[in-house]
Amino acid sequence: MARSLTLKRIFTEYQVPMRRFFLILLFALFTLGITVYYFRVPLTLTIGKQILTEEQGLLECLDWSVDSWDRLAVERMCWRSDAVSVELSDATFDGDHFRVGTMRVVHQQTQTDNTTQVTYAPAPLQLDLPEGMPTVEVEALTVSSPLLPEPLNLSVKQTDDFAFTIAGDVEADLALSDTKLRATLRLSSPAVQMFLREAKLPVSMSALSGTVEAEFNGQAINTAVQLQSTLNYAMPQCQSEIQVNGVVTGQWDFTHEHAMLDLSKLPVDVAVGECSALLAGLPKTWQNSIWSGHWQARISEPVTFEEQALTLRGLSVYDVAHISEATLSEFVYQLPKQQMQGKLMVSHRSEAFQLLDAQVDFLLTGTQLESQGGVTLEVTQAPEELPIDWQALSMRSDFSLQGKVTEQLILNVTAKPQAQSVATETMMLDNVTTSVSAQTLIAMSERLDTAQQAPFEQLQWQLDAEVERYQVSGVQGRNLTMAGHGDIDDSLAANVNADIRVGSFKREDVRGKELHQQLSFSGALRPEGPVGKLNGNSTIELVAHPQLVLRDVVTHSEGDIKGREQLALTHRLVHDNLELQLTHRLEAGLMPFTLTLGEHGLGAIQSVASQFVPKLKIEEGLVSASVSGELSRQAFDFEINLGDASFLYDHHYVSGFDLPLKGKWHAGALMLAPAPLSITEVRSGPVLTDVRGQITSDNNLPVLRQFSANIFSGQLAAEQVLLDKRDQEILVTASDLDLMQISEAGREAGVELSGQVSGRLPVFIHNGQAEIRDGYLSNIVDSMLKVEDNASFNALKSQRPELQSVFEMLDELSIETLSADVNMSQDGQLELAVKIAGENKQKQQPVNFNYTHSENIYTLFRALRLSDEITQAVEKALNQ
Numbered sequence: 003m004a005r006s007l008t009l010k011r012i013f014t015e016y017q018v019p020m021r022r023f024f025l026i027l028l029f030a031l032f033t034l035g036i037t038v039y040y041f042r043v044p045l046t047l048t049i050g051k052q053i054l055t056e057e058q059g060l061l062e063c064l065d066w067s068v069d070s071w072d073r074l075a076v077e078r079m080c081w082r083s084d085a086v087s088v089e090l091s092d093a094t095f096d097g098d099h100f101r102v103g104t105m106r107v108v109h110q111q112t113q114t115d116n117t118t119q120v121t122y123a124p125a126p127l128q129l130d131l132p133e134g135m136p137t138v139e140v141e142a143l144t145v146s147s148p149l150l151p152e153p154l155n156l157s158v159k160q161t162d163d164f165a166f167t168i169a170g171d172v173e174a175d176l177a178l179s180d181t182k183l184r185a186t187l188r189l190s191s192p193a194v195q196m197f198l199r200e201a202k203l204p205v206s207m208s209a210l211s212g213t214v215e216a217e218f219n220g221q222a223i224n225t226a227v228q229l230q231s232t233l234n235y236a237m238p239q240c241q242s243e244i245q246v247n248g249v250v251t252g253q254w255d256f257t258h259e260h261a262m263l264d265l266s267k268l269p270v271d272v273a274v275g276e277c278s279a280l281l282a283g284l285p286k287t288w289q290n291s292i293w294s295g296h297w298q299a300r301i302s303e304p305v306t307f308e309e310q311a312l313t314l315r316g317l318s319v320y321d322v323a324h325i326s327e328a329t330l331s332e333f334v335y336q337l338p339k340q341q342m343q344g345k346l347m348v349s350h351r352s353e354a355f356q357l358l359d360a361q362v363d364f365l366l367t368g369t370q371l372e373s374q375g376g377v378t379l380e381v382t383q384a385p386e387e388l389p390i391d392w393q394a395l396s397m398r399s400d401f402s403l404q405g406k407v408t409e410q411l412i413l414n415v416t417a418k419p420q421a422q423s424v425a426t427e428t429m430m431l432d433n434v435t436t437s438v439s440a441q442t443l444i445a446m447s448e449r450l451d452t453a454q455q456a457p458f459e460q461l462q463w464q465l466d467a468e469v470e471r472y473q474v475s476g477v478q479g480r481n482l483t484m485a486g487h488g489d490i491d492d493s494l495a496a497n498v499n500a501d502i503r504v505g506s507f508k509r510e511d512v513r514g515k516e517l518h519q520q521l522s523f524s525g526a527l528r529p530e531g532p533v534g535k536l537n538g539n540s541t542i543e544l545v546a547h548p549q550l551v552l553r554d555v556v557t558h559s560e561g562d563i564k565g566r567e568q569l570a571l572t573h574r575l576v577h578d579n580l581e582l583q584l585t586h587r588l589e590a591g592l593m594p595f596t597l598t599l600g601e602h603g604l605g606a607i608q609s610v611a612s613q614f615v616p617k618l619k620i621e622e623g624l625v626s627a628s629v630s631g632e633l634s635r636q637a638f639d640f641e642i643n644l645g646d647a648s649f650l651y652d653h654h655y656v657s658g659f660d661l662p663l664k665g666k667w668h669a670g671a672l673m674l675a676p677a678p679l680s681i682t683e684v685r686s687g688p689v690l691t692d693v694r695g696q697i698t699s700d701n702n703l704p705v706l707r708q709f710s711a712n713i714f715s716g717q718l719a720a721e722q723v724l725l726d727k728r729d730q731e732i733l734v735t736a737s738d739l740d741l742m743q744i745s746e747a748g749r750e751a752g753v754e755l756s757g758q759v760s761g762r763l764p765v766f767i768h769n770g771q772a773e774i775r776d777g778y779l780s781n782i783v784d785s786m787l788k789v790e791d792n793a794s795f796n797a798l799k800s801q802r803p804e805l806q807s808v809f810e811m812l813d814e815l816s817i818e819t820l821s822a823d824v825n826m827s828q829d830g831q832l833e834l835a836v837k838i839a840g841e842n843k844q845k846q847q848p849v850n851f852n853y854t855h856s857e858n859i860y861t862l863f864r865a866l867r868l869s870d871e872i873t874q875a876v877e878k879a880l881n882q
Contacts, residue, residue: 063089073097085110095136102140109147124256127220129180131164143170151200154193171196187214189229205233205244223254229268245271254307261307270299285385291354294321310337314344326350342366346375356380362401371411374402394422406446410459413442431482433470439463445492461490481505490527496534498523516543523563531566550613552577567591579606586633593633601626604647615651623647623659631667638667653864658682663697674699679706687863688713697725715740716758727770734763741785741820757785757817763824774832777824785817787838815840815849830860 063080076093087110092103140158156170164178171193177184187194189212198207209232217224226249233244248268254261274295281289303315312335320327326349333344343365350358362375377399384391399417416439424431443459469482481504488498504517518541525534538559545552554577561571573584580602586595604623612618624645631638647659659681665674674697681693695709704725711718716739724730738758745755761779765772817840825833838851 097136099137099139102138103142105140105143107143107145109145109149111148124221127181127183127218129178131178131180133163135163138166151197181219183218185216187216189213205235208232208234208243221255221257223256225252226250227252240274242272242274245273247271259308259310263305265301265305266303268301272297272299285387287354287385287387291352292326292350294323294326296322298322311335312337325352340368354381354385356382357396364403366407369406369408371407372404374400376400377417389426391425392421392423395424396420405444409445409447411444411446413440413444415440415442428475430473431469432472434467435469436465436467438465458490459492463488477507477509479504479507488523494527496523496525496527496532512545512547514542514545517541525563528565532563533565534563536561536563536569536571550610552610554578578609579603580610591634594631595633596628596630599625599627601643604644604649617652619650621648621650621657623649636667636669640665640667654684654686656681656684661697665699670702672699672702672704674704676707681711684711690718703728713739714743716760729769730767732765732767734765736761736763736779738782739779741781754788755785757781757820758783759820759822761822761824768828771828772826773828774824774826777826779822779824781817781820785820785840787815787817787840788813814842814844815851816843826859830858832857832859 060082062082065077067075073096078091081088087108090102090105094101137160143156144153146153154171159167161167166176168174173188173191175186189210211230212228215226231246235242250268252263299319301317306313314333317330329347331345335342346362348360357380359378364373379397381395397419401415403413405411418437420435424434440463442461445459464487467484471480472482483503486500490496500521502519506515521538523536540557542555556576558574563569568589570587575582583598604620604625608620627642629640642663644661648657661679663677676696676698679695679697684690690711690713693711696707706723709720717737719735720732723732737760741755741757759779759781763774763777817838819839821837823835834855836853841848
């Protein structure tokens with residue numbers, strides 16, 4: 003009892019002081035609270051700066067207040083790091099919900115240390131998220147970054163525990179759990195649409211919708227894309243629309259560094275239209291066959307990334323009719339080695355192209371490329387629109403491309419086309435087999451050499467071709483083979499060598515065999531055409547014409563080519579001992595030429611001349627000739643010189659033949675300068691000596707004027723003889739012909755006739771045959787006829803004894819007047835009507851005697867030739 007009283011007394015004593023203490027404490031706390039609230043902003047900033055490290059950023063501003071007893075209001079808060087700055091305003095927090103009215107996030111690019119390696123160790127996601135967390139809502143969020151073309155305006159709203167919906171420029175959903183992070187992006191988001199519109203893509207996006215769903219569990223990302231899109235690809239001459247509708251699924255496994263992208267359910271349809279201009283250069287049947295208006299692309303097997311290698315097992319592009327197909331298969335890209343390899347195949351089957359297959363295998367390691375492939379082609383018939391036609395054309399080609407893609411590539415191509423026939427308007431080839439090979443060095447690096455004019459450094463090629471039968475510009479034959487090789491450098495300097503062999507050839511009446519021609523060109527290829535040196539050799543075993551046959555003809559050619567319209571060539575033709583030289587040019591559309599035959603022994607042309615004139619045999623002499631002019635204008639000047647020529651025609655022997663002939667042939671008109679003709683002797687039965695004349699032209703025809711020849715100690719002369727086959731009349735005058743020599747030529751034994759006769763002989767030429775009409779001969783001085791022991795005369799005496807006294811008058815007759823009418827038919831039958839008036843001096847008896855004589859002059863001349871010892875000796879020598 004006493005103890006309780008004591009305690010009560012003590013409590014009573016301290017009750018007043020304790021009350022005072024609590025009042026003072028309460029006042030102090032209130033004062034402290036008011037002070038802290040008043041200085042809340044600087045205090046909060048100071049505490050924030052102390053708590054946050056430099057890596058976590060810097061709290062630059064914070065302005066907050068107590069909005070009500072259960073809600074805080076944040077008027078402004080600023081936080082900044084090296085890469086990001088955040089500023090929010092008009093925010094409230096009531097313990098269950100954090101609302102932000104305005105939030106601005108600015109991203110800044112920073113320079114990072116490239117030596118810093120960030121490692122990530124994959125592990126299952128285990129977040130252990132707290133429960134009962136307040137919800138978050140951002141009504142207006144602006145995100146700016148140099149990586150964005152424009153700032154993003156967003157809003158963020160939490161719909162469930164750690165589940166958020168993003169609206170505005172980006173439409174997406176985010177959901178976070180202890181083990182997974184899920185995200186869904188709608189491709190209809192304005193930011194996505196704007197990005198695709200402004201991106202410099204080869205295609206334009208006309209429609210895009212769908213979603214991108216991703217799920218991350220700490221070790222792998224799984225994605226699924228629902229895609230509906232329409233793309234447009236515009237080319238200058240073509241428009242295309244690409245439809246991509248389907249599902250893409252993928253996975254990235256961080257633990258095993260394995261990725262997979264499944265595009266098998268994402269078909270790509272391509273509609274192509276308005277492309278006729280692109281294929282305008284191709285025949286219509288090829289356009290319809292090669293090009294389709296609807297194409298599809300498929301990747302049937304997943305694309306994988308494993309062990310730092312990207313693998314695409316197959317990508318196919320084909321038209322809906324499955325006529326054309328292109329496939330990329332076995333594609334592998336090795337990241338560490340920067341190595342890419344794969345196989346590309348193209349196939350086409352149609353009525354126009356029965357077979358078209360192409361394949362290439364490639365391997366690219368860094369900048370080193372190795373590739374090889376082949377092409378197989380079969381086309382039964384050429385389209386009608388082409389200027390060339392063929393039957394059963396096929397080709398197999400192999401090629402390889404290797405080298406450094408940044409420096410130099412080497413392209414090797416071998417092709418073996420063959421066809422049953424190839425034809426153009428001027429050419430037809432049957433059973434054609436060819437082989438073409440080429441090697442090209444392609445410069446890939448940018449060169450400073452301004453002399454480079456070609457996209458390659460060097461091109462080497464070789465061609466071999468065989469044709470069983472051919473017809474080219476009217477020339478036809480068999481067994482044509484061609485072989486050639488050459489090289490071209492980057493400045494278009496070129497060397498070309500060709501070897502051509504022809505088994506046989508024929509054109510109209512000309513035929514030949516075994517033609518072998520070798521050509522070489524050294525120079526450069528220019529826009530105006532090739533420029534350089536041309537050399538060639540050719541041999542022909544046989545060239546035959548009904549009037550001419552040449553064997554073993556050799557031709558050497560050389561000259562300069564200066565473009566397509568300017569050249570100068572010289573050809574030297576050798577046949578037996580005959581050598582001709584032809585020089586011709588092409589310049590300014592003109593074709594001047596000069597054909598020269600240097601001075602040769604006349605016997606060099608024997609083999610050629612005898613084919614035109616089979617009965618001609620040349621003994622000796624000199625010949626030279628030249629022809630010069632311009633082919634396009636048909637204007638030629640020519641000169642022929644024959645000197646001291648001797649030859650035998652049939653049994654007619656000519657010696658000492660001289661003729662320097664000059665003339666012109668201009669536009670079909672022949673003009674011969676007067677040229678003296680001189681022949682020492684013509685032995686054609688009767689012997690003509692000192693034959694002279696002048697060869698010129700008249701009315702486009704060659705003529706012989708002032709012709710004269712000595713015969714029977716007299717002379718024959720004619721004013722003009724046309725050297726042509728047309729009909730003509732020639733008046734031949736005979737002067738001072740010795741009757742003694744004429745009678746000796748007649749070889750009539752026992753008859754002696756002396757004196758001289760003169761007269762005229764009108765010769766008519768018709769169809770190449772000569773006849774004499776109304777010719778007349780008469781003596782110019784007294785003559786003498788003496789008949790003694792003539793067989794014909796004696797026989798006549800015995801037959802007509804009653805005329806014995808008359809015949810005796812002719813034994814020795816002094817002739818005062820002798821005349822003869824001369825006529826000769828075209829067959830050479832000579833008719834002479836002779837009238838003789840004279841006196842037998844012994845009997846002093848005047849005599850008038852008419853005599854008719856008929857004889858074939860050609861037979862007589864032939865008999866005289868057979869007895870000519872000089873002609874016989876020459877003929878024997880030439881025939882040996």
